[in-house]
Amino acid sequence: MKIGIPRALGYYLYYPFWHGFFNELGIEIVLSGKTNKKIVSDGSALVVSETCLPVKVYVGHVLELLNNGVDVIYSPSIQSIAPKVYNCSKLRGLPDLIRNVIRRNFLLIEPTFDKSVPKQGLQQFLYETVAPLGITNKKKIDLASKAGWECMNNYWLMTRAGVKAEIALQNIINGKVDLTLKTNELPINAAVISHGYNLYDEHISMKVIKKLEGLGVNSLTADNLNLAQMTKGIETLNTNLYWANEAEITGAAGYYMTDNAVDGLITITAFGCGPDSLMIERITRFARRLNKPILNLTIDEHTGEAGFVTRLEAFTDMLYRKKRTILVETLNRQIYNGDEKNIQLVQEVEYLNAKA
C-alpha cells in the first residue's frame, strides 16, 4: 500500500509523526521531490495568482506525485488545534482546493482535524485518515499513533536541543536520535521567524539559513524553542493564541525579542499571507518599541535571489556594527569606571551618542 505525501506545507511541521504512524501500519510513504522551478510553475498555473506561494508549491507537489503514478494523496485539513484557535482558511480548505483545481482521478485522503468540535480529536482524525485505505482496527491505529508520537517527540527533542531541523528530520528517517551539535561559533545570532514550510523549503527560502551562516550569522528558529517559551513570547507581545500556527511566529519572535543573546530578527513571509500580515505587523511594532533590529522579507515566485542577498548583507552589516559599538561602549565604561573625572567623560560620550 502506497500513500503520497507532498513535500510541502504540513510536511515541514508534522512529517516525523506521519513517518512513525504510516510505517507502523505498514503503509509505504512516497514523498515528492524537493521543490524546483517546474513544481512552482506547474502549481502556479492551476490556481489563481493571488494564492500564496506555499499553497502554489503544494499544488505543484501533488501534481508531481500524480505524474509519477501515485494515485493516493494524503492531504489533511487542520481546522483548529485548540477550541476556537483556527488555522488559516487556505490551509483549512486545502483538500477542497486540491480536489477542485486538479480534476483528475485519484484518491484524496482528506481527514479533518478540528478541536473546536466537541469530542473530536487526534484519534478520530487518525481513524478518518486510514479508513479509506481499509484499515479499521482501532487498536492497531492507536499503536501506530504511539509510534508516531515517539518520532515526533524525538524530533522535538533534537530540534529543541539546537539540532538543525533538516538534520533532525534525516535522523528520524534513519531511526536514530543524535543530540551532537555542530560547534562552530558564529559572531552574530539572529532569530529567523517564519513558518516551517517557508523556511525549510530551500527553493522558497533560497537557502536563507546557509546564506546567513556564510555571512557569519547563526540562525535561531522557532523549532529551537519549546511550547512554554513560545507561550511566554506570545504574552510578551501582549496577545493571545489566535492562529493555529501563531506560536512559531508571534511566540518565537516575542521570545527572541526579549532575549539579549539575539542580535536581531529576520522575518520571512509569503506575499499575501493572511495571518502573517497581522502577526508581522505586531512584531514590527513591538520591535520598534523594544529597540530590536528587524528585517522583513516578503517572498513570492518572482523573488530574485540577488536582491534577497543584498538585503541580508546590509542587515548583517548593521548587526555587526551595532554589536561592535555596544562592545566598545561597555569596554570604555569598564576602563573609566571609578574615576569621577572619567565618569563625566563617559557621560559626555553618551550624550554625544544620544545626539548622533
Add this chain to the structure above:
Amino acid sequence: MKISFPHMGNLHIILSSAIKVLGGEVVVPPCNSKTTLSLGTRNSPEAVCLPYKLILGNYIQAIEAGAEAILMLDSPGICRLGQYSDSSRNALIDLGYDVEFINFDLYQGKLREIYKKFKKATNNGNPLDLIRAIKIALFKIDILDQLDHALAYYRAREIHIGSSDAKYRKGIKAIEEAFTLKECRNAFKYAMDLLSSVPVDTGKEILHVDLTGEIFVVLDSFANLEVEKELGKLGVHVHRKLNLSDWTKSSLMPSILRFSETHGEKAERFAKTYLKRDIGGDAIESIGDAALAEYNKSDGVVHLLPFTCMPEIVSQNILPNVRLTNDIPVLSIVLDEQMGKAGFNTRLEAFVDLIKRRKRKIA
C-alpha cells in the same frame, strides 16, 4: 461616553439608533472616503485586507471627531476579523490615541454578550430599554434590506437614471430619524411610497445578476465602488445575496428561535459538493450562491472579494469548477485601495454584454 463604530454599508443607521434609544452618545465617523482609506492604508500592513484598512481609517476619523469608545465585533471571525481590534488597538497606540474598545465576543454567548456590552457602552442596564433597542435595530436591519432590494428593482428599470437613488436617499433619511417601532414603520412606508413613485420602463430587457462574495465589500458601497448602482445603470437587476438580516439571523439569534433555513445553511447545502468544510469568512456562501444561481434563474454571478482575503481566495479557486458543472458565468472582482473606477466599469460592462448575448442565444 461618546461611542463610535466602523462603517459597513447602512450599519451606522442601525447602531446609532440602538445606542440613542439606550440614551448613549454617538459619534458617527465620516462616511467612507478616499481620506478614510488613505488614513487606514498608511497605518496598516500592506498585505492586510481592504476592510481592515477602511475600519482603521474610520477609527482614526472617529477619534478625531471626539469618540472615546469603539464598538466592534470580535467573533465569530474565523478569518482575520477576530484580530482586527487587537491589531488596530496597537496601531492607535503607536499613533498616540487613547480609546477604549468594547468588543462583542459572540463565542462567549449571544444575547448575554450583547446585553453586557451595550450596558457597558451606554451605562444603561435597564433590560426593557435594551429589548426596545434590539427590537428597533433588528426591525431597521429588516426594512433597510427590503428597501435595498426594492431599490435594485427600480434602479434597473428607471427611465431617468439616478432618480430612484435620489428617492432612496430621502427615504433613508426618514428611517434614520425614526426611534420607535411605529415611526420606523411609517418611515418605511414613506420610503417605499417614494420609491414606487419613480417612473419605470416595465418593458425593458432586464438581466438578473446575483451579487455575492465577502460580506463587507458586498455591503459597503464605497468599498465595492458602487457596483450595484453601476450594474443598475446597465439595466441589471442585482440580487444581493449577503444581507445584514441574514447575518443577524444566523449569528445573533439563538438557534431555538430560528424557524426557517437561513441563507447560510441553504448555501452550505449547495456548496457541499465543492467545499466540504467551513473555512471561515463567507467562502461557503460565495460558492453556494454560485451553485444556486442557475436554480434561481439568474443570468450571472458577480463575486466580490478584498485583495488577500483568505477564505475568498479558496472560493475563487473553486469557482471555475462550479462554473463547469453549473452553466453560469461568474465574474470575480478583487478590490483593494488601488482600484480605479474606469477599469472596474469596463469589466462590468463587458460582463453584462456577455450575459446579455448568452441570454439571447439561449432564448
